[in-house]
Amino acid sequence: MTAESVAVDLEVLRYRPGEGSRLENFSVQVAKGTKVLDALDAIWATLDHSLMFRRACHHSSCGACAMRINGRERLACVTQVAEAAEEHQPIRVEPLHNLPVVGDLVVDVAGFFARMTASDLVITRSAEPELPVSVDPLPASLSLRQVVVPEDLDRFIRFESCIECGICVSVCPSMAADDGFLGPAALAGIHRTREATGDATESAHLLALADGDGGVWRCHSSFECTASCPQAVDPAGRIMSLRGQILARRWGRMWGR
Ligand code: SF4
Ligand code: FES
Numbered sequence: 001m002t003a004e005s006v007a008v009d010l011e012v013l014r015y016r017p018g019e020g021s022r023l024e025n026f027s028v029q030v031a032k033g034t035k036v037l038d039a040l041d042a043i044w045a046t047l048d049h050s051l052m053f054r055r056a057c058h059h060s061s062c063g064a065c066a067m068r069i070n071g072r073e074r075l076a077c078v079t080q081v082a083e084a085a086e087e088h089q090p091i092r093v094e095p096l097h098n099l100p101v102v103g104d105l106v107v108d109v110a111g112f113f114a115r116m117t118a119s120d121l122v123i124t125r126s127a128e129p130e131l132p133v134s135v136d137p138l139p140a141s142l143s144l145r146q147v148v149v150p151e152d153l154d155r156f157i158r159f160e161s162c163i164e165c166g167i168c169v170s171v172c173p174s175m176a177a178d179d180g181f182l183g184p185a186a187l188a189g190i191h192r193t194r195e196a197t198g199d200a201t202e203s204a205h206l207l208a209l210a211d212g213d214g215g216v217w218r219c220h221s222s223f224e225c226t227a228s229c230p231q232a233v234d235p236a237g238r239i240m241s242l243r244g245q246i247l248a249r250r251w252g253r254m255w256g257r
Contacts, residue, residue, distance in 0.1 A: 004031055004032045005029045005030060005031055005032065006029070006030060006031075006032055006081070006082075007027055007028070007029055008027065008028055008029075008030050008039050008081050008085060008091065009025065009026070009027050009085075009089060009090035009091065010025070010026050010027075010028070010036075010039055010040075010043070010090050010091045010092075010093055011023050011024070011025050011090040011091065011092045011093070012024050012025075012026060012040075012043070012051065012093045012094075012104070012105070013092075013093065013094040013095065013104065013105070014051075014104050015095070015101050015103060015104055016103055016104075017102075017103070021101075023092075025090060026043045026047055026048070028042040028043055028046065028047065029042070030042050030081060032082075033080070033082070034080075034081050035076065035077055035078060035079055035080060035081060036069055036074075036076040036077075036079045036080075036081055036084055036091065036093065037053075037055055037058065037065050037076035037077040037079075038081070039081055039091075040053050040055075040076065040093070040105075041055075051104055051105075052102070052103040052104035052105060052106045053065070053067070053076075053104060053105040053106060054105070054106050055076070055077060057077070058077045059077060059078070060075050060077060060078045060163070060230060061163060062163060063075070063163035063164045063165030063166070064165075065077045066096055066165035066166050066167045066170070067093060067094065067095060067096060067105050068092075068093070068094040068095065068096060068097070068170070069084055069091065069092070069093055070084055070087045070088040070091060070092050071092065071094075072228075073096060073097075073167040073170045073171050073228050074167075074230070075165065075167075075230050076093070078230075093105065095107050096166050096167070096169070096170035097170040097171075097176065098169050098170050098172065098175045098176055099111065099112060099166060099169060099170065107166070109164075109166060112164070112166050112169055112183075112185070113164070115182050115183050115185070115186040116164070116185065116186050116189060118182065118186065118209075118214075119182055119186035119187065119189055119190045119206075119209055161231045161232070161233055162185060162188060162189065162192075162231060162233050163230070163231055164185065165230065165231075166185070167225075167228050167229060167230060168183070168184035168185050168188075168224075168225035168228060168229055168233075168235050169183050169184065169185060171224040171225060171227075171228045172184055172222070172224060172225055173220055173222050173224065174218055174219050174220045174222075178218055180213065180214045180218070181214055181218040181219070182209075182214045182215060182218075184219075184225035184235030184236065184239065185225075185233075185235060187210060187215070187216060187219070187235065187238065187239050187242060188233050188234070188235040188238045188239070190206045190209060190210050190242065191210075191238035191239070191241060191242050192238070193206055194206050194207065194245075207242070207245060207246060207249060210242045210245075210246065211246045215242075216239045216242045216243050216246065217243075219236070219239050221236065221239075221240070222236075223236040224236075
């Protein structure tokens with residue numbers, strides 16, 4: 001390692017089915033300014049090939065590296081080692097809560113995605129409006145094609161900002177106590193899909209789902225999900241908004257609207 005490297009101490013929760021769980025300490029050298037995920041990569045590469053953790057993009061886009069770092073749900077790929085080490089020595093790394101642990105830091109996300117499916121949240125490219133970007137013919141004087149960006153580009157910013165990391169599920173006290181709850185991500189998805197759809201039948205169906213068993217009324221309004229979401233999806237705010245829409249619909253029905 002170079003002079004720019006630092007020693008990092010981590011305490012990692014190890015688990016295998018049938019063997020129970022234990023904390024294991026590791027010390028690795030990592031480059032200055034590195035992230036917790038890089039430290040886990042270094043453990044895997046230099047000390048222990050059996051360490052189980054999940055990652056893909058390394059830049060907070062895929063949600064795969066969500067875990068508890070010093071008792072707080074975060075994306076390991078954007079959590080600075082220096083910051084985490086200042087909070088707690090050694091840095092404690094554990095799997096998400098409220099999802100079954102497969103091994104070490106890997107949780108089973110099947111239940112999470114089943115909830116997303118149950119809430120009819122299917123994101124497809126065709127669900128997005130078509131972006132009318134035109135590419136001009138290449139002028140002889142230019143080496144690059146000129147892209148004409150529409151003035152109302154904001155309209156086309158992707159409505160699907162949730163990266164399906166599961167952090168909101170891990171922090172949610174209602175999820176911890178209630179297996180039948182759809183959960184913050186799925187309900188935020190229902191809210192978002194209602195915003196995007198122009199189909200009245202689908203919109204009514206989604207609102208009925210939000211109002212049904214497992215829906216918004218099971219939320220304890222702790223707002224932990226909103227405070228922890230790395231993508232500012234604001235699941236709790238969306239759940240409150242859905243409650244308002246449900247009450248408005250009931251009120252409207254009472255008055256025959
Ligand atoms: S709503 Fe936020 S915390 Fe929940 S899964 Fe999506 S990105 Fe993660
Ligand atoms: S590795 Fe993709 S979000 Fe961290």
